[in-house]
Amino acid sequence: MSLERPVHDWCQSHPLIADLVALRPTSWFNPRCAPSAEALGDVPLTAQDVREASERLQRFAPFIQSAFSETTASAGIIESPLLPLPALQAVLRAEHQLPEAGALWLKADNLLPISGSIKARGGIYEVLKHAEDLALAGGLLQPGDDYAKLDSEAARAFFAQYSIAVGSTGNLGLSIGIMSARLGFKATVHMSADARQWKKDRLRAHGVEVREYSADYSVAVEQGRKEAEADPRCHFVDDENSRNLFLGYAVAAERLQRQMIEQGVAVDAEHPLFVYLPCGVGGGPGGVAFGLKLVFGDAVHCLFAEPTHSPCMFLGVYTGLHDEVSVYDVGIDNQTAADGLAVGRPSGFVGRAMQRLIDGYYTVDDATLYRLLAQMQACEGYELEPSALAGVPGMVQVLHETQGYRQRLGLDEARMQRATHLVWGTGGSMVPRAEMDAYLAKGRIVLAGQ
Numbered sequence: 001m002s003l004e005r006p007v008h009d010w011c012q013s014h015p016l017i018a019d020l021v022a023l024r025p026t027s028w029f030n031p032r033c034a035p036s037a038e039a040l041g042d043v044p045l046t047a048q049d050v051r052e053a054s055e056r057l058q059r060f061a062p063f064i065q066s067a068f069s070e071t072t073a074s075a076g077i078i079e080s081p082l083l084p085l086p087a088l089q090a091v092l093r094a095e096h097q098l099p100e101a102g103a104l105w106l107k108a109d110n111l112l113p114i115s116g117s118i119k120a121r122g123g124i125y126e127v128l129k130h131a132e133d134l135a136l137a138g139g140l141l142q143p144g145d146d147y148a149k150l151d152s153e154a155a156r157a158f159f160a161q162y163s164i165a166v167g168s169t170g171n172l173g174l175s176i177g178i179m180s181a182r183l184g185f186k187a188t189v190h191m192s193a194d195a196r197q198w199k200k201d202r203l204r205a206h207g208v209e210v211r212e213y214s215a216d217y218s219v220a221v222e223q224g225r226k227e228a229e230a231d232p233r234c235h236f237v238d239d240e241n242s243r244n245l246f247l248g249y250a251v252a253a254e255r256l257q258r259q260m261i262e263q264g265v266a267v268d269a270e271h272p273l274f275v276y277l278p279c280g281v282g283g284g285p286g287g288v289a290f291g292l293k294l295v296f297g298d299a300v301h302c303l304f305a306e307p308t309h310s311p312c313m314f315l316g317v318y319t320g321l322h323d324e325v326s327v328y329d330v331g332i333d334n335q336t337a338a339d340g341l342a343v344g345r346p347s348g349f350v351g352r353a354m355q356r357l358i359d360g361y362y363t364v365d366d367a368t369l370y371r372l373l374a375q376m377q378a379c380e381g382y383e384l385e386p387s388a389l390a391g392v393p394g395m396v397q398v399l400h401e402t403q404g405y406r407q408r409l410g411l412d413e414a415r416m417q418r419a420t421h422l423v424w425g426t427g428g429s430m431v432p433r434a435e436m437d438a439y440l441a442k443g444r445i446v447l448a449g450q
Protein backbone atom coordinates (compact mmCIF):
# COMPACT_ATOMS: atom_id res chain seq x y z
CA MET A 1 0.00 0.00 0.00
CA SER A 2 1.05 3.59 -0.33
CA LEU A 3 -0.23 7.12 -0.06
CA GLU A 4 -3.50 7.48 -1.92
CA ARG A 5 -3.08 11.22 -2.37
CA PRO A 6 -0.01 12.79 -3.97
CA VAL A 7 2.78 13.74 -1.58
CA HIS A 8 2.26 17.48 -2.12
CA ASP A 9 -1.35 17.09 -0.93
CA TRP A 10 -0.12 15.45 2.24
CA CYS A 11 2.38 18.27 2.72
CA GLN A 12 -0.53 20.75 2.71
CA SER A 13 -2.31 19.03 5.58
CA HIS A 14 0.89 17.79 7.29
CA PRO A 15 3.57 20.46 6.77
CA LEU A 16 6.35 18.59 8.58
CA ILE A 17 6.41 16.00 5.78
CA ALA A 18 8.22 18.57 3.64
CA ASP A 19 10.94 18.82 6.30
CA LEU A 20 11.21 15.04 6.52
CA VAL A 21 11.44 14.74 2.74
CA ALA A 22 14.15 17.43 2.70
CA LEU A 23 16.01 15.28 5.28
CA ARG A 24 16.08 18.23 7.71
CA PRO A 25 16.35 17.22 11.37
CA THR A 26 12.76 17.69 12.53
CA SER A 27 10.76 17.26 15.69
CA TRP A 28 7.06 16.77 16.35
CA PHE A 29 5.33 16.76 19.71
CA ASN A 30 2.10 14.85 19.37
CA PRO A 31 -0.84 17.03 20.47
CA ARG A 32 -3.06 13.93 20.72
CA CYS A 33 -0.97 12.48 23.53
CA ALA A 34 -3.29 11.56 26.43
CA PRO A 35 -3.06 10.81 30.17
CA SER A 36 -1.64 7.33 30.69
CA ALA A 37 -4.65 6.15 32.72
CA GLU A 38 -6.70 6.58 29.56
CA ALA A 39 -4.18 5.84 26.79
CA LEU A 40 -2.81 2.63 28.33
CA GLY A 41 -6.20 1.21 27.37
CA ASP A 42 -5.13 1.44 23.71
CA VAL A 43 -2.52 -1.28 24.28
CA PRO A 44 -3.86 -4.84 24.07
CA LEU A 45 -1.52 -5.88 26.91
CA THR A 46 -1.55 -5.28 30.67
CA ALA A 47 0.66 -4.85 33.73
CA GLN A 48 -0.11 -8.48 34.51
CA ASP A 49 1.39 -9.52 31.14
CA VAL A 50 4.58 -7.61 31.94
CA ARG A 51 4.70 -9.17 35.42
CA GLU A 52 4.44 -12.64 33.89
CA ALA A 53 7.25 -11.83 31.45
CA SER A 54 9.38 -10.66 34.37
CA GLU A 55 8.66 -13.87 36.29
CA ARG A 56 9.50 -15.96 33.23
CA LEU A 57 12.89 -14.22 32.98
CA GLN A 58 13.42 -15.04 36.68
CA ARG A 59 12.63 -18.71 36.04
CA PHE A 60 15.18 -18.78 33.20
CA ALA A 61 17.90 -17.02 35.22
CA PRO A 62 19.50 -20.31 36.42
CA PHE A 63 19.70 -21.52 32.80
CA ILE A 64 21.16 -18.23 31.58
CA GLN A 65 23.69 -18.17 34.39
CA SER A 66 24.74 -21.71 33.52
CA ALA A 67 24.88 -21.12 29.76
CA PHE A 68 26.45 -17.62 29.67
CA SER A 69 29.30 -17.08 32.10
CA GLU A 70 29.16 -13.29 31.61
CA THR A 71 25.87 -13.32 33.55
CA THR A 72 27.35 -14.89 36.70
CA ALA A 73 27.60 -11.57 38.54
CA SER A 74 23.93 -10.81 37.90
CA ALA A 75 22.84 -14.41 38.63
CA GLY A 76 21.47 -14.91 35.12
CA ILE A 77 19.54 -11.64 34.91
CA ILE A 78 20.29 -9.74 31.69
CA GLU A 79 20.45 -6.10 32.76
CA SER A 80 22.44 -2.95 32.02
CA PRO A 81 23.74 -0.18 34.28
CA LEU A 82 22.30 3.30 34.70
CA LEU A 83 25.15 5.80 34.29
CA PRO A 84 25.38 9.58 34.74
CA LEU A 85 26.62 11.72 31.81
CA PRO A 86 27.79 14.93 33.51
CA ALA A 87 30.58 15.80 31.08
CA LEU A 88 28.50 15.18 27.96
CA GLN A 89 25.70 17.23 29.49
CA ALA A 90 28.08 20.15 30.04
CA VAL A 91 29.21 19.97 26.41
CA LEU A 92 25.62 19.88 25.10
CA ARG A 93 24.71 22.83 27.33
CA ALA A 94 27.55 24.92 25.99
CA GLU A 95 26.93 23.96 22.35
CA HIS A 96 23.19 24.57 22.44
CA GLN A 97 22.95 27.34 25.04
CA LEU A 98 20.76 25.18 27.25
CA PRO A 99 19.62 26.37 30.67
CA GLU A 100 21.33 24.78 33.69
CA ALA A 101 18.44 22.44 34.30
CA GLY A 102 17.99 18.76 34.97
CA ALA A 103 20.45 15.87 34.82
CA LEU A 104 21.47 13.65 31.91
CA TRP A 105 21.79 9.86 32.30
CA LEU A 106 22.51 6.86 30.08
CA LYS A 107 20.66 3.55 30.23
CA ALA A 108 23.59 1.54 28.95
CA ASP A 109 21.94 -1.26 26.98
CA ASN A 110 25.11 -1.23 24.89
CA LEU A 111 26.53 -3.18 27.85
CA LEU A 112 23.75 -5.80 28.04
CA PRO A 113 25.33 -9.25 28.27
CA ILE A 114 25.04 -11.92 25.54
CA SER A 115 24.34 -9.70 22.55
CA GLY A 116 25.33 -6.13 23.51
CA SER A 117 22.14 -4.36 22.46
CA ILE A 118 18.57 -3.63 23.50
CA LYS A 119 17.57 -6.76 21.51
CA ALA A 120 18.96 -8.84 24.39
CA ARG A 121 15.69 -7.85 26.11
CA GLY A 122 12.90 -8.58 23.63
CA GLY A 123 14.68 -10.97 21.28
CA ILE A 124 16.01 -13.25 23.97
CA TYR A 125 12.74 -13.13 25.89
CA GLU A 126 10.79 -14.34 22.88
CA VAL A 127 13.14 -17.30 22.37
CA LEU A 128 12.86 -18.24 26.05
CA LYS A 129 9.08 -18.00 26.00
CA HIS A 130 8.90 -20.27 22.97
CA ALA A 131 11.37 -22.73 24.51
CA GLU A 132 9.35 -22.86 27.73
CA ASP A 133 6.09 -23.48 25.84
CA LEU A 134 7.68 -26.36 23.89
CA ALA A 135 9.45 -27.83 26.92
CA LEU A 136 6.31 -27.81 29.08
CA ALA A 137 4.18 -29.30 26.31
CA GLY A 138 6.83 -31.92 25.50
CA GLY A 139 7.35 -32.98 29.13
CA LEU A 140 10.96 -31.76 29.21
CA LEU A 141 10.06 -29.27 31.96
CA GLN A 142 7.59 -29.45 34.84
CA PRO A 143 6.29 -26.34 36.60
CA GLY A 144 8.61 -25.62 39.54
CA ASP A 145 11.70 -27.19 37.91
CA ASP A 146 15.14 -25.63 38.12
CA TYR A 147 15.61 -24.34 34.55
CA ALA A 148 19.36 -24.94 34.79
CA LYS A 149 18.47 -28.41 33.49
CA LEU A 150 17.85 -26.81 30.08
CA ASP A 151 21.62 -26.45 29.77
CA SER A 152 22.04 -30.16 28.99
CA GLU A 153 22.53 -32.52 26.05
CA ALA A 154 19.03 -33.93 26.60
CA ALA A 155 17.45 -30.49 26.35
CA ARG A 156 19.51 -29.57 23.28
CA ALA A 157 18.45 -32.81 21.59
CA PHE A 158 14.84 -31.93 22.35
CA PHE A 159 15.07 -28.37 20.96
CA ALA A 160 17.01 -29.60 17.90
CA GLN A 161 13.69 -30.91 16.56
CA TYR A 162 12.55 -27.31 16.19
CA SER A 163 13.80 -24.22 14.45
CA ILE A 164 13.57 -20.47 14.92
CA ALA A 165 13.80 -17.87 12.15
CA VAL A 166 13.95 -14.08 12.12
CA GLY A 167 14.51 -11.20 9.71
CA SER A 168 16.85 -8.51 11.00
CA THR A 169 19.08 -5.53 10.33
CA GLY A 170 21.59 -7.23 12.64
CA ASN A 171 21.09 -6.91 16.38
CA LEU A 172 17.81 -8.79 16.61
CA GLY A 173 19.40 -11.58 14.60
CA LEU A 174 22.35 -11.66 17.00
CA SER A 175 20.10 -11.95 20.05
CA ILE A 176 17.71 -14.52 18.61
CA GLY A 177 20.45 -16.48 16.89
CA ILE A 178 22.81 -16.73 19.87
CA MET A 179 20.10 -17.71 22.36
CA SER A 180 18.36 -20.11 19.97
CA ALA A 181 21.58 -21.88 19.07
CA ARG A 182 22.64 -22.14 22.73
CA LEU A 183 19.36 -23.85 23.63
CA GLY A 184 19.84 -26.27 20.74
CA PHE A 185 17.37 -24.91 18.18
CA LYS A 186 18.19 -24.73 14.51
CA ALA A 187 18.36 -21.00 13.92
CA THR A 188 18.12 -19.05 10.67
CA VAL A 189 18.62 -15.30 10.45
CA HIS A 190 17.55 -13.42 7.33
CA MET A 191 19.80 -10.37 7.18
CA SER A 192 19.07 -7.15 5.32
CA ALA A 193 21.71 -5.43 3.20
CA ASP A 194 22.38 -2.92 6.03
CA ALA A 195 23.58 -5.66 8.38
CA ARG A 196 27.26 -5.37 9.29
CA GLN A 197 29.55 -8.17 8.16
CA TRP A 198 30.84 -8.83 11.70
CA LYS A 199 27.32 -9.58 12.90
CA LYS A 200 26.93 -12.22 10.18
CA ASP A 201 30.36 -13.67 10.98
CA ARG A 202 29.60 -13.84 14.69
CA LEU A 203 26.30 -15.62 14.09
CA ARG A 204 27.89 -18.17 11.79
CA ALA A 205 30.51 -18.82 14.48
CA HIS A 206 27.61 -19.70 16.82
CA GLY A 207 26.27 -22.23 14.30
CA VAL A 208 23.47 -20.00 13.04
CA GLU A 209 22.47 -20.10 9.39
CA VAL A 210 22.66 -16.59 7.91
CA ARG A 211 20.80 -15.74 4.70
CA GLU A 212 21.85 -12.49 3.08
CA TYR A 213 19.65 -10.18 1.06
CA SER A 214 20.64 -7.27 -1.12
CA ALA A 215 17.39 -5.53 -0.13
CA ASP A 216 16.23 -3.79 3.04
CA TYR A 217 14.81 -5.05 6.33
CA SER A 218 11.21 -5.50 5.12
CA VAL A 219 12.32 -7.84 2.34
CA ALA A 220 14.47 -9.91 4.72
CA VAL A 221 11.50 -10.19 7.09
CA GLU A 222 9.09 -11.22 4.32
CA GLN A 223 11.43 -13.91 3.00
CA GLY A 224 11.97 -15.25 6.51
CA ARG A 225 8.26 -15.27 7.18
CA LYS A 226 7.53 -17.16 3.95
CA GLU A 227 10.11 -19.85 4.55
CA ALA A 228 9.05 -20.32 8.16
CA GLU A 229 5.38 -20.65 7.23
CA ALA A 230 6.20 -23.70 5.13
CA ASP A 231 7.59 -25.50 8.20
CA PRO A 232 5.26 -26.24 11.15
CA ARG A 233 8.24 -26.85 13.45
CA CYS A 234 9.64 -23.42 12.72
CA HIS A 235 8.81 -20.41 14.90
CA PHE A 236 9.11 -17.09 13.10
CA VAL A 237 9.93 -14.12 15.32
CA ASP A 238 7.78 -11.35 13.92
CA ASP A 239 9.58 -8.14 14.84
CA GLU A 240 6.74 -6.04 13.43
CA ASN A 241 3.89 -7.58 15.39
CA SER A 242 5.18 -9.76 18.20
CA ARG A 243 3.54 -9.27 21.60
CA ASN A 244 6.24 -11.37 23.25
CA LEU A 245 9.09 -9.24 21.94
CA PHE A 246 7.23 -6.18 23.17
CA LEU A 247 6.74 -7.68 26.65
CA GLY A 248 10.41 -8.63 26.91
CA TYR A 249 11.33 -4.99 26.32
CA ALA A 250 8.70 -3.76 28.75
CA VAL A 251 10.35 -5.55 31.70
CA ALA A 252 13.16 -2.97 31.47
CA ALA A 253 10.96 -0.43 33.25
CA GLU A 254 10.70 -2.15 36.66
CA ARG A 255 14.46 -2.72 36.56
CA LEU A 256 15.07 0.94 35.76
CA GLN A 257 12.76 1.99 38.58
CA ARG A 258 14.87 -0.01 41.04
CA GLN A 259 18.07 1.56 39.71
CA MET A 260 16.62 5.06 39.97
CA ILE A 261 15.67 4.45 43.60
CA GLU A 262 19.17 3.10 44.31
CA GLN A 263 20.72 6.21 42.75
CA GLY A 264 18.35 8.52 44.61
CA VAL A 265 16.73 9.86 41.43
CA ALA A 266 13.14 10.94 42.09
CA VAL A 267 10.47 10.50 39.40
CA ASP A 268 7.04 12.03 40.00
CA ALA A 269 4.89 14.91 38.78
CA GLU A 270 7.37 17.42 40.26
CA HIS A 271 10.40 15.49 38.98
CA PRO A 272 9.62 14.56 35.37
CA LEU A 273 11.58 11.85 33.58
CA PHE A 274 12.27 12.28 29.85
CA VAL A 275 13.36 9.14 28.02
CA TYR A 276 14.85 9.28 24.52
CA LEU A 277 14.55 6.02 22.62
CA PRO A 278 16.16 5.21 19.24
CA CYS A 279 13.44 3.72 17.03
CA GLY A 280 13.69 1.27 14.14
CA VAL A 281 10.55 -0.78 13.55
CA GLY A 282 9.30 0.33 16.98
CA GLY A 283 9.13 -2.85 19.07
CA GLY A 284 12.09 -2.02 21.30
CA PRO A 285 11.27 1.60 22.10
CA GLY A 286 7.54 0.83 22.11
CA GLY A 287 7.86 -2.00 24.59
CA VAL A 288 10.19 -0.04 26.86
CA ALA A 289 7.88 2.98 26.73
CA PHE A 290 4.86 0.81 27.54
CA GLY A 291 6.65 -0.56 30.59
CA LEU A 292 7.72 2.94 31.63
CA LYS A 293 4.15 4.26 31.38
CA LEU A 294 2.92 1.38 33.55
CA VAL A 295 5.57 2.10 36.18
CA PHE A 296 5.83 5.91 36.14
CA GLY A 297 2.50 6.97 34.61
CA ASP A 298 2.35 10.60 33.51
CA ALA A 299 5.64 11.43 35.24
CA VAL A 300 7.53 9.83 32.35
CA HIS A 301 7.73 11.43 28.89
CA CYS A 302 8.95 9.23 26.05
CA LEU A 303 10.33 10.50 22.75
CA PHE A 304 11.33 8.36 19.77
CA ALA A 305 14.47 9.20 17.77
CA GLU A 306 15.03 8.18 14.13
CA PRO A 307 17.59 8.87 11.39
CA THR A 308 16.66 11.62 8.92
CA HIS A 309 16.82 8.95 6.19
CA SER A 310 14.53 6.46 8.03
CA PRO A 311 11.81 8.38 9.90
CA CYS A 312 9.26 5.59 9.52
CA MET A 313 7.51 5.81 12.91
CA PHE A 314 7.43 9.62 12.82
CA LEU A 315 5.81 9.50 9.36
CA GLY A 316 3.41 6.71 10.27
CA VAL A 317 2.09 8.28 13.47
CA TYR A 318 2.13 11.86 12.16
CA THR A 319 0.02 10.94 9.11
CA GLY A 320 -2.04 8.35 10.98
CA LEU A 321 -1.22 5.91 8.17
CA HIS A 322 1.07 3.77 10.40
CA ASP A 323 2.27 0.70 8.48
CA GLU A 324 0.31 1.76 5.41
CA VAL A 325 3.04 4.24 4.56
CA SER A 326 6.77 3.75 4.11
CA VAL A 327 9.51 6.35 3.86
CA TYR A 328 10.00 5.29 0.21
CA ASP A 329 6.45 6.45 -0.57
CA VAL A 330 7.52 10.04 0.11
CA GLY A 331 10.87 9.69 -1.64
CA ILE A 332 13.11 9.05 1.38
CA ASP A 333 15.78 6.41 0.75
CA ASN A 334 16.21 4.59 4.13
CA GLN A 335 20.01 4.77 3.73
CA THR A 336 21.67 5.47 7.06
CA ALA A 337 24.80 4.63 9.05
CA ALA A 338 22.45 3.79 11.92
CA ASP A 339 21.98 0.20 10.75
CA GLY A 340 19.84 -0.70 13.79
CA LEU A 341 17.34 1.97 12.78
CA ALA A 342 17.33 1.43 8.99
CA VAL A 343 13.64 0.54 8.72
CA GLY A 344 11.36 2.02 6.07
CA ARG A 345 7.97 0.90 7.36
CA PRO A 346 7.02 1.01 11.05
CA SER A 347 5.26 -1.61 13.13
CA GLY A 348 1.54 -0.97 12.77
CA PHE A 349 0.92 -2.69 16.09
CA VAL A 350 3.29 -0.39 18.01
CA GLY A 351 2.31 2.78 16.13
CA ARG A 352 -1.38 2.30 16.81
CA ALA A 353 -1.13 0.96 20.36
CA MET A 354 1.34 3.61 21.53
CA GLN A 355 0.28 6.70 19.58
CA ARG A 356 -1.29 8.47 22.57
CA LEU A 357 1.54 7.44 24.94
CA ILE A 358 4.57 8.82 23.07
CA ASP A 359 5.10 12.56 23.58
CA GLY A 360 7.12 13.19 20.47
CA TYR A 361 9.35 12.14 17.60
CA TYR A 362 12.49 13.68 16.15
CA THR A 363 15.07 12.93 13.51
CA VAL A 364 18.87 13.06 13.63
CA ASP A 365 21.27 13.11 10.67
CA ASP A 366 24.11 10.61 10.35
CA ALA A 367 26.82 13.26 10.75
CA THR A 368 25.36 14.19 14.13
CA LEU A 369 25.24 10.53 15.20
CA TYR A 370 28.96 10.14 14.37
CA ARG A 371 29.78 13.42 16.07
CA LEU A 372 27.92 12.38 19.23
CA LEU A 373 29.59 8.98 19.09
CA ALA A 374 32.99 10.70 19.31
CA GLN A 375 31.78 13.15 21.97
CA MET A 376 30.31 10.39 24.12
CA GLN A 377 33.63 8.56 23.99
CA ALA A 378 35.70 11.68 24.67
CA CYS A 379 33.49 12.96 27.50
CA GLU A 380 32.45 9.77 29.24
CA GLY A 381 34.51 6.93 27.79
CA TYR A 382 31.47 4.98 26.59
CA GLU A 383 31.52 3.43 23.14
CA LEU A 384 28.16 3.12 21.39
CA GLU A 385 27.21 2.18 17.84
CA PRO A 386 25.77 4.95 15.62
CA SER A 387 22.11 3.95 16.16
CA ALA A 388 22.54 4.16 19.91
CA LEU A 389 23.42 7.87 19.88
CA ALA A 390 20.06 8.96 18.46
CA GLY A 391 18.67 9.55 21.94
CA VAL A 392 21.33 12.10 22.91
CA PRO A 393 19.85 15.17 21.14
CA GLY A 394 16.48 14.51 22.76
CA MET A 395 17.16 16.80 25.70
CA VAL A 396 17.98 19.65 23.30
CA GLN A 397 14.74 18.99 21.40
CA VAL A 398 12.67 19.23 24.58
CA LEU A 399 14.42 22.29 26.00
CA HIS A 400 14.25 24.15 22.67
CA GLU A 401 10.75 23.16 21.55
CA THR A 402 8.38 25.91 20.46
CA GLN A 403 5.30 23.80 19.69
CA GLY A 404 3.59 24.49 23.02
CA TYR A 405 4.42 21.02 24.28
CA ARG A 406 5.90 21.81 27.68
CA GLN A 407 3.26 24.45 28.31
CA ARG A 408 0.46 22.03 27.45
CA LEU A 409 1.78 19.48 29.95
CA GLY A 410 2.57 21.98 32.68
CA LEU A 411 6.31 21.32 32.35
CA ASP A 412 7.29 24.71 33.74
CA GLU A 413 10.78 25.97 34.57
CA ALA A 414 10.70 24.69 38.15
CA ARG A 415 9.82 21.19 37.00
CA MET A 416 12.40 21.27 34.18
CA GLN A 417 14.97 22.28 36.79
CA ARG A 418 14.31 18.99 38.60
CA ALA A 419 13.97 16.86 35.47
CA THR A 420 15.91 13.73 34.59
CA HIS A 421 16.82 13.18 30.93
CA LEU A 422 17.59 9.57 30.10
CA VAL A 423 19.26 8.54 26.85
CA TRP A 424 18.59 4.91 25.98
CA GLY A 425 21.99 3.70 24.69
CA THR A 426 20.76 0.80 22.61
CA GLY A 427 23.91 -0.98 21.47
CA GLY A 428 27.63 -1.03 20.85
CA SER A 429 29.70 -3.23 23.14
CA MET A 430 29.96 -6.06 20.61
CA VAL A 431 31.26 -3.85 17.79
CA PRO A 432 34.76 -5.13 16.85
CA ARG A 433 37.64 -2.83 17.82
CA ALA A 434 38.62 -1.91 14.24
CA GLU A 435 35.02 -1.03 13.36
CA MET A 436 34.61 1.11 16.50
CA ASP A 437 37.88 2.89 15.73
CA ALA A 438 36.57 3.67 12.25
CA TYR A 439 33.33 5.07 13.76
CA LEU A 440 35.33 7.19 16.20
CA ALA A 441 37.58 8.48 13.42
CA LYS A 442 34.54 9.55 11.40
CA GLY A 443 33.06 11.26 14.44
CA ARG A 444 36.28 13.17 15.13
CA ILE A 445 36.39 14.35 11.53
CA VAL A 446 32.83 15.72 11.83
CA LEU A 447 33.80 17.38 15.13
CA ALA A 448 36.91 18.94 13.66
CA GLY A 449 34.97 20.21 10.66
CA GLN A 450 32.82 22.65 12.60
Ligand SMILES: *Cc1c(COP(=O)(O)O)cnc(C)c1O
Pocket residue numbers: 117118119171172278279280281282283284285340341385387388426427428
Ligand atom coordinates in the same frame (compact mmCIF):
# COMPACT_ATOMS: atom_id res chain seq x y z
C1 LIG B 1 16.87 -2.56 16.99
C2 LIG B 1 17.57 -1.40 17.53
C3 LIG B 1 16.90 -0.25 17.90
C4 LIG B 1 15.41 -0.04 17.74
O1 LIG B 1 14.57 -1.10 18.04
P1 LIG B 1 13.29 -1.37 17.12
O2 LIG B 1 12.57 -2.46 17.82
O3 LIG B 1 13.78 -1.80 15.77
O4 LIG B 1 12.54 -0.10 17.04
C5 LIG B 1 17.65 0.78 18.40
N1 LIG B 1 18.98 0.70 18.52
C6 LIG B 1 19.67 -0.40 18.18
C7 LIG B 1 21.15 -0.42 18.34
C8 LIG B 1 18.98 -1.49 17.67
O5 LIG B 1 19.67 -2.58 17.31
